[in-house]
Amino acid sequence: MPSSDAYDFRRPNRFSREHVRALQIVNETFARQFATVLSTTLRVVSQASVTSVGQTTYDEYVASVPNPSLLAVLSFDELPGQGVFQLPMDIVMGVVDRLLGGPGGGNQPSRALSDIETGLVRRLVQRIVLELTYSFESLDLVVHPKVVNLESDAQFMQLAPPAEPVILSRFDIRIGDQQAVSTLCLPFATLQPALDKVGARTSTPRTGADSVAARQVEQRLYAVPVEVTVAFREVSLTSSEVLALAVGDVLPLRHPVAEPLSVATDGIRVAAAVPGSQGQRLACQVVSA
Structure with a gap:
């Protein structure tokens, strides 16, 4: 067969x-x-x-x-x-x-x-x-x-x-x-x-030609604008505490003074930075990646 x-x-x-x-x-x-x-x-x-x-x-x-x-x-x-x-x-x-x-x-x-x-x-x-x-x-x-x-x-x-x-x-x-x-x-x-x-x-x-096209795509990706946030530690509050907030209230951030802020994009931490200013604007300086 x-x-x-x-x-x-x-x-x-x-x-x-x-x-x-x-x-x-x-x-x-x-x-x-x-x-x-x-x-x-x-x-x-x-x-x-x-x-x-x-x-x-x-x-x-x-x-x-x-x-x-x-x-x-x-x-x-x-x-x-x-x-x-x-x-x-x-x-x-x-x-x-x-x-x-x-x-x-x-x-x-x-x-x-x-x-x-x-x-x-x-x-x-x-x-x-x-x-x-x-x-x-x-x-x-x-x-x-x-x-x-x-x-x-x-x-x-x-x-x-x-x-x-x-x-x-x-x-x-x-x-x-x-x-x-x-x-x-x-x-x-x-x-x-x-x-x-x-x-x-x-x-x-x-x-x-294929590698040239790949490099061009990569270069374009580097030029894409990305939104970046610089933030303190998150603070947890109850619903009643949020509703009770009024002008003049002080909200403790519970973020140590010596601890850097978190630099993140799309919810992913990418670096750490300390706050400061540059001219008339607030700024931050990256201290670690």
Whole structure:
């Protein structure tokens, strides 16, 4: 029986923990923007959340896509390769129904889109994938995705060799009472330059620009104003004694004359000082820290 942690040389894992965390942030940002676009366009409460981010091969992805589906082929001017944004056809038909003034939901036909339906959906999908521009900013990656084509059968797409490693993100989406799973598939080679930078940032010690930024923060902290108090020992009184205080009463401080006063900030004692004056103002001289 093969070990559960056996290494598959046919599918070498190119992800590190840093890569997974970085891509999780990208996809969570995209999911929030995805839901916002659906809600504002369809005027119905919509939600989207990331369920998984991982590596697979292109042929395994194609085999997992339901037929028919809405498959938006994406291109990136700044990056090599093409990606795929997929939506289940029943959700898409519900979207078309809402865009045409219908209630959406219910039993929707499972078929390829007509020319009119394609025009309606294409504009919405283009708005959704444009949110990737904002999402990938966390990787210091500038992308401007475009919808090249809309397909309904993944078998007709030849975007990468079958064994090509791809990054597959899955999203749970809800539009009104409809719920389904959407996917975003991007070739690993497309994002590899940005992921390599992530690995370099996490493995490089804090030198250069990072250390300069740290010094600047430290210098700014030294310039932050802090309220300091100089006080005698605290005095405890009963409620009746406080209420009985009147002009001319003498309140013993019980602070020895030879004992320094306490210098404190935010309730924490930082030094001791003796009282005095400087010119026309009261002052104190720090005698110990």
